[in-house]
Amino acid sequence: MSNINIVDIGIGNIASLCSAFEKLKISYKLxxxxxxxxxxxxxxxxxxxxFGGFMKRLREKEIDxxxxxxxxxxxxxxxxCLGFQILFTKSNxxxxxxxxxxxxxxxxxxDTTMKVPHVGxxxxxxxxxxxxxxxxxxxxxxxxxxxxxxxxxxxKEVISFTNYELNFPSSINKNKIFGVQFHPEKSQxxxxxxxxxxxxxx
Amino acid sequence: MLKKxxxxxxxxxxxxxxxxxxxxxDYRYTKNFIDFWTADEIILLDVSRKKKxxxxxxxxxxxxSNNCFVPLSVGGGIKSIEDVNxxxxxxxxxxxxxxxxxxxxxxxxKISKNYGSQAIIHSIDCKINSKGxxxxxxxxxxxxxxxxPIEWADIATQNGCGELLINNIDNDGxxxxxxxxxxxxxxxxxxxxxxxxxxxxxxxxxxxLFKITNTSGACTQNIYHFTNESLKSAKNYLKNKQILVRE
Numbered sequence: 001m002s003n004i005n006i007v008d009i010g011i012g013n014i015a016s017l018c019s020a021f022e023k024l025k026i027s028y029k030l031x032x033x034x035x036x037x038x039x040x041x042x043x044x045x046x047x048x049x050x051f052g053g054f055m056k057r058l059r060e061k062e063i064d065x066x067x068x069x070x071x072x073x074x075x076x077x078x079x080x081c082l083g084f085q086i087l088f089t090k091s092n093x094x095x096x097x098x099x100x101x102x103x104x105x106x107x108x109x110x111d112t113t114m115k116v117p118h119v120g121x122x123x124x125x126x127x128x129x130x131x132x133x134x135x136x137x138x139x140x141x142x143x144x145x146x147x148x149x150x151x152x153x154x155x156k157e158v159i160s161f162t163n164y165e166l167n168f169p170s171s172i173n174k175n176k177i178f179g180v181q182f183h184p185e186k187s188q189x190x191x192x193x194x195x196x197x198x199x200x201x202x
Numbered sequence: 203m204l205k206k207x208x209x210x211x212x213x214x215x216x217x218x219x220x221x222x223x224x225x226x227x228d229y230r231y232t233k234n235f236i237d238f239w240t241a242d243e244i245i246l247l248d249v250s251r252k253k254k255x256x257x258x259x260x261x262x263x264x265x266x267s268n269n270c271f272v273p274l275s276v277g278g279g280i281k282s283i284e285d286v287n288x289x290x291x292x293x294x295x296x297x298x299x300x301x302x303x304x305x306x307x308x309x310x311x312k313i314s315k316n317y318g319s320q321a322i323i324h325s326i327d328c329k330i331n332s333k334g335x336x337x338x339x340x341x342x343x344x345x346x347x348x349x350x351p352i353e354w355a356d357i358a359t360q361n362g363c364g365e366l367l368i369n370n371i372d373n374d375g376x377x378x379x380x381x382x383x384x385x386x387x388x389x390x391x392x393x394x395x396x397x398x399x400x401x402x403x404x405x406x407x408x409x410x411l412f413k414i415t416n417t418s419g420a421c422t423q424n425i426y427h428f429t430n431e432s433l434k435s436a437k438n439y440l441k442n443k444q445i446l447v448r449e
Binding site for chain 1: 203204205206207239242264267268269271272273274290291292293294295315316317318319320321364365393394395416418419448449
């Protein structure tokens, strides 16, 4: 049995995420359909693309319900980038789209004087101690690439904030649900540590 | 705060690493020499001019994807959505487009719909024409599109690209510094992040780029000898001059 089940709905690059697990010698399984998922495995939701299209694919494959059920049963879940965004109530990316609604909050387009998308290495300021950030220094750099920010969230659930003219939540934890706006699989040592922490400590 | 990015751009022909000026091969530099850990991002470009994506180039992408754990952008010779699917499957995080937008204008939009605009870097390859103005070149710099850089960047951003890669081909490999006027004119006009390529010969050139323009990343090819030391020393130089870089 694999420790990690990766949601693979055929969008975007998951090759580097797989490389990260291989580098860390953590077993994983790519799950394309409901039958691929295993009991007692943690779930990782990667994601590249648009919110609406991603949710549609999850619904068609009924993986949305599976994730909600796993969350109810306290199975650890890690959402990455778009996989992080779909954990929340809704997004306004190209119209209104409902998310999995496991965590309260909504995504709106970055509305600052800064360049959009927010691309590059930026710091995470810790809002609280959390196992996901075990052995990671405060203000460490991670690689971001996104155009939508989380709003109307519960501050108690925020692990870290990141500043891009304004402070926005860059990682979150509610019960056994974890999410990061950045790409740990693209963030070298710090990123690999996050993945390791999720597999071993969350 | 967001850091300025130092990006290594590598050009390959049939799987062999080439230096930029006239694409001369340099066998001293192999992928084994490249420092994955200090680079903030890596761009791989294929100039093989084949009808299909070359197998040896795909192997190189796979190698980088398996080993570097930084964002990997890939371009050169992309002709169809099938090419793009293959590149993402192999380990690319972003694709670099240029000629395809001229030869197959619908492609960029298709990629943007499937993968999101953040997955597209669009190249603005320029030359100075006989009237002394910048003109956009495609097909490995062999065809003058007659578009101005601003017009080309307009087409790219309206069709959904996430970043613009600005390159004065004449400067490429010159080590005389970036074309700051060109970079400034595009960076000030567009909302998306811009990256600069072509001409960096010393750390001061990179510093001037970041000081004078609001560019997000400096791409270099010839300047590093691909050892940890030189990338680190570039970052130290910038840091001492109050440019925010990742350590």
